[in-house]
Amino acid sequence: MEPVLTLKHIGFRYELAWVLRSIDIQVHAGEILGILGPNGSGKSTLLNIMDGVLTPQEGEVRLNGHNLHDLNRSAIAKKVAMVSQENHFRFSFSTLEVVLMGRFPHLGRLQFEGKKDLDIARDALSATHAEDLAQRSIHELSGGERQRVLLARALAQEPLVILLDEPTSFLDLKFKREIFRLIAALSEERGVSVVVVSHDIDLLSQYCRHLVMLKQGSIFAEGKPEEVITTSNIETVYECPVMVDQNPVSGKPRINVV
Numbered sequence: 192m193e194p195v196l197t198l199k200h201i202g203f204r205y206e207l208a209w210v211l212r213s214i215d216i217q218v219h220a221g222e223i224l225g226i227l228g229p230n231g232s233g234k235s236t237l238l239n240i241m242d243g244v245l246t247p248q249e250g251e252v253r254l255n256g257h258n259l260h261d262l263n264r265s266a267i268a269k270k271v272a273m274v275s276q277e278n279h280f281r282f283s284f285s286t287l288e289v290v291l292m293g294r295f296p297h298l299g300r301l302q303f304e305g306k307k308d309l310d311i312a313r314d315a316l317s318a319t320h321a322e323d324l325a326q327r328s329i330h331e332l333s334g335g336e337r338q339r340v341l342l343a344r345a346l347a348q349e350p351l352v353i354l355l356d357e358p359t360s361f362l363d364l365k366f367k368r369e370i371f372r373l374i375a376a377l378s379e380e381r382g383v384s385v386v387v388v389s390h391d392i393d394l395l396s397q398y399c400r401h402l403v404m405l406k407q408g409s410i411f412a413e414g415k416p417e418e419v420i421t422t423s424n425i426e427t428v429y430e431c432p433v434m435v436d437q438n439p440v441s442g443k444p445r446i447n448v449v
């Protein structure tokens with residue numbers, strides 16, 4: 192089956208220096224693709240290219256058979272939802288209002304949300320176990336609650352692909368696990384593809400079938416967790432001594448900082 196999202200030989204620069212070079216990535220239907228790499232290695236830039244917010248100077252992005260370049264903002268937003276790291280709300284929207292924003296790409300000009308949109312928003316809140324938060328102000332939510340609501344907004348978009356930029360930073364262990372379990376359930380039950388950027392390498396290891404490891408804007412390693420998360424790869428890319436062994440429960444690679 193053709194991949195949902197294909198990056199072909201992408202090169203990108205903000206200014207003079209190339210930030211991404213020769214990037215080839217395929218995202219398949221229902222897959223959870225993990226992206227890892229040190230700070231500044233180009234992960235957020237890569238997600239913004241997948242979302243069409245940034246246009247690469249080299250290469251091509253294909254979304255569901257179309258060149259991303261030929262699609263307008265709302266056509267892209269019907270297929271790709273982004274949960275970025277910057278999500279400041281200037282007004283004290285209710286959680287339900289925030290999730291309804293995910294419906295904008297599906298509405299006509301000057302059209303208000305209807306019952307169907309409300310149903311979809313409520314369903315999304317329930318899928319992320321956030322239905323009790325519907326009337327709360329987005330400003331008063333805890334980090335874990337807020338991430339669940341932003342995930343619900345992405346779901347309400349009914350996309351083929353959800354892009355998550357470090358969704359578990361600032362969350363404690365229980366909520367980190369919960370977010371990854373939610374992602375796994377969404378991909379399994381709804382067939383949505385997920386691209387997740389994270390520094391929680393042990394969770395990526397457990398939940399992703401395929402990983403892409405970036406180093407200074409290039410793909411340093413990719414493949415199954417056991418192919419990518421090796422002592423030598425981690426030490427080279429993160430410049431930090433580690434010992435990778437196997438998680439005794441999942442059998443997946445696990446990082447021990449030494």
Ligand code: ADP
Nearest residue numbers: 205206210228229230231232233234235236237
């Ligand atoms: P990561 O998400 O892996 O930390 P980024 O994609 O944010 O990496 O950044 C990759 C590189 O691009 C860094 O060197 C960063 O300084 C640079 N960069 C990011 N955003 C901009 C921008 N808006 N203008 C110029 N350079 C940028």
Ligand code: MG
Nearest residue numbers: 234235236356
């Ligand atoms: Mg980033």
